[in-house]
Each structure stands twice: as C-alpha cells, then as structure tokens.
Amino acid sequence: MRPYKNSxxxxxLKTKKISNSNSIRRATRRWGxxxxxxxxxxFIIGFVWPFLQGIWLSLCRFKTxxxxxxxxxxxYAKAFSxxxxxxxxxxxxxxxxxxLVLINVLAFAVAYALTQGIRGSNLYRTVFxxxxxxxxxxLGYIWSMIFDGILSWWSTSILLESKYGFWGLIILMxxxxxxxxxxxxxxxxxxxxxxxxxxxRIDGATRWQTLFKVTIPNVMPSITICMFLSLxxxxxxxxxxxxxxxxxxxxIQPGGAxxxxxxxxxxxxxxxxxxxxxxxxxxxxxxxxxxxxxxxxLGLLQLGYTRKKEVQQ
Numbered sequence: 325m326r327p328y329k330n331s332x333x334x335x336x337l338k339t340k341k342i343s344n345s346n347s348i349r350r351a352t353r354r355w356g357x358x359x360x361x362x363x364x365x366x367f368i369i370g371f372v373w374p375f376l377q378g379i380w381l382s383l384c385r386f387k388t389x390x391x392x393x394x395x396x397x398x399x400y401a402k403a404f405s406x407x408x409x410x411x412x413x414x415x416x417x418x419x420x421x422x423x424l425v426l427i428n429v430l431a432f433a434v435a436y437a438l439t440q441g442i443r444g445s446n447l448y449r450t451v452f453x454x455x456x457x458x459x460x461x462x463l464g465y466i467w468s469m470i471f472d473g474i475l476s477w478w479s480t481s482i483l484l485e486s487k488y489g490f491w492g493l494i495i496l497m498x499x500x501x502x503x504x505x506x507x508x509x510x511x512x513x514x515x516x517x518x519x520x521x522x523x524x525r526i527d528g529a530t531r532w533q534t535l536f537k538v539t540i541p542n543v544m545p546s547i548t549i550c551m552f553l554s555l556x557x558x559x560x561x562x563x564x565x566x567x568x569x570x571x572x573x574x575x576i577q578p579g580g581a582x583x584x585x586x587x588x589x590x591x592x593x594x595x596x597x598x599x600x601x602x603x604x605x606x607x608x609x610x611x612x613x614x615x616x617x618x619x620x621x622l623g624l625l626q627l628g629y630t631r632k633k634e635v636q637q
Contacts, residue, residue: 382610399610407581409611412592413618419490419588420558423497427554428547431502435509436535449510453503460500464567467496471568482569489569489586496564501557505550512546513539548630555626559619562590571595589615 377389382399386392403409434452438445455463471482471492482488516539524534540547565571571584571591587595593615597608 378609379613381606382613383606385606387605395606399606400614402607403610403614406596406607407577408583408587409589409592409596411583411585412587412589415490415585415587416559416561416589419493419561420555423494423501423558424551424554426494426498427501427505428550430498431505431550432509432543432547434502435506435513436539438506439510439513449503449506452506455500456504458500460563461567463496463500464564467492467499468568483572486573486585489572492568493561493565493586496568497558497561500564501554505554508546508550509543512543516542544630548627551630552623552627556619556623559615559622560590561588562594565591566594589618 381389381392383394383396384392385395385399438448442448458466468482471488475481475488480488482492520538520542521534524538529537565586565588569586571587573585575583575585577583584592584595589611593608593611596604596611598604
C-alpha cells in the first residue's frame, strides 16, 4: 500500500522556504550597503584617491601638491633617461629572480623536513619563523656588522664591492623570509591527502617520485602564494637595502652621472624624490608609477601561470 502524501503540507513548506529566502535577500540588500559603505569609503580615501593623485602628479612639476604644474610626459622621459634608474631596474630584477628561487626552494625543503615527524619540529618552526618578526632596518644594521666582521679578514667591506652587497642582500632576505614561507608550505603539505600518498607507496613509487608526482602537485596553491609574495617582496625591498648598503659602492660615469651599484628600485625612487632640484619630485613620482605597473604586471602574470598549473593538477 502506497504511503499517503500530504501535498498541501509540502506546498506550504516550500512556500515558507521561498519566503525566507526572499526575506534574506531583502535584508542583504538593505544592510549590505550599510556594512560595506565604511570599508568602501576607506578604500577609496586611502588607496584609490592617492593612486589617482599620484598618476596626476607624475605628469606635473611640483614641490608641493598645491603648486603642481602639468608638463605632460616629460617626467617619464627623464626617468627612463636616468642611467641610475635603468641600472636599479636590472639590479632589482636579478635580485628578485635569485631571491624567489632560493627562498622558495629552501622554504619548501625545510617545511618538507619538518612534516616528516622529526622530534622537536614545533621548536624548529618557531626558530625559523622568528627572523620574520624583526624589522628590516634592524636586520640591515645587524647583518652589516656581521658581514663587515667576516670581510675584515680579507681587508674589505660589504660597501666596497657590489658583489658583496648583492649576496649580502640575498642572504638577509632569505634569512628573513624563509621562515614565513615555510609556514605556508607546511599548511599545504599537511593538506596532501593521505590516501594518495598511501596509494603511491603501494604502487611502488620511490620517495622522489611521490614528491614530484603527488606532493608538489597538491601543494601548488601554497607555491602560488609563496612565489607571489617572494616576487613582490623582492621588487619592493627598501629598508634592508637602505640599512645594509645604502646603494654603495658608487661609480662615477664619464658624463658625471653616478651609478649606485647596489641601489634597488624603491631606494632609487626615494633618493630621487629627496634629491636637490625643483623637478626631482615629479621624476620620482613618474618612477613610482612605472614601479607600480611593473610589480603589478609581473605579479598578475605569475599568479595566472601558477594558477593554470593548479587547474591542470
């Protein structure tokens, strides 16, 4: 015998669900703007408006915002003709690539080792993460004393040869960032499905095969985040550069131009803005706009590439 169905009761229940859903939508529309309004206003005031004003000032000659005078693309022409800016661009690009590779390889290696069940792993995680809590200026001065103490055995200094400054910045950056990236990689490694690892072992996969065919593909979201942070941090490095080398050593060109051999883009913009001369602020602002476009473009390209890898896996 078929059970009796109360169709009227089912219709009433369905009507109540639709009514509740509609009331939730109305409440969302009513209160959504109320809660999003302050955040949106803060974003516009704190980011959108200064950004648009910065673009405008890059097209002007000014000492203060109130006396800005429109001059077109003249600031951009001066920026790209600045040999120091071009040197800082390529120097920063090389630094960003080298630091990206070293930081991510070493951070992943440390994270992988600390997820293999070794004793004291929590203590090691804390020790590796601690350098990230120290400010960049402090790190720069600490490592400058360390490097000068080591290099004094060869009667030289980190400020006398650019190769020492480059690798000094690389070591400092790795020491500060590896622990932070390690935490992200540990989170990704802990989310690798255990049944996939067990299946790989049953199928006779070696440790290296399991690492490259199972573990790394499942950790691609963490790799995406860490590569993005490493890339942008490498290009935006400022305080460590200022404290460790300050751009030294300097090279005087035949035409009188000065190349600061260890000066990165952010420090170059800072030095240009504070240089003597009535038009230096506008040129520095133009450099800052170029800097933003460069970092944003490279960051988006890297995110797009690594996210495709996530989809493929």
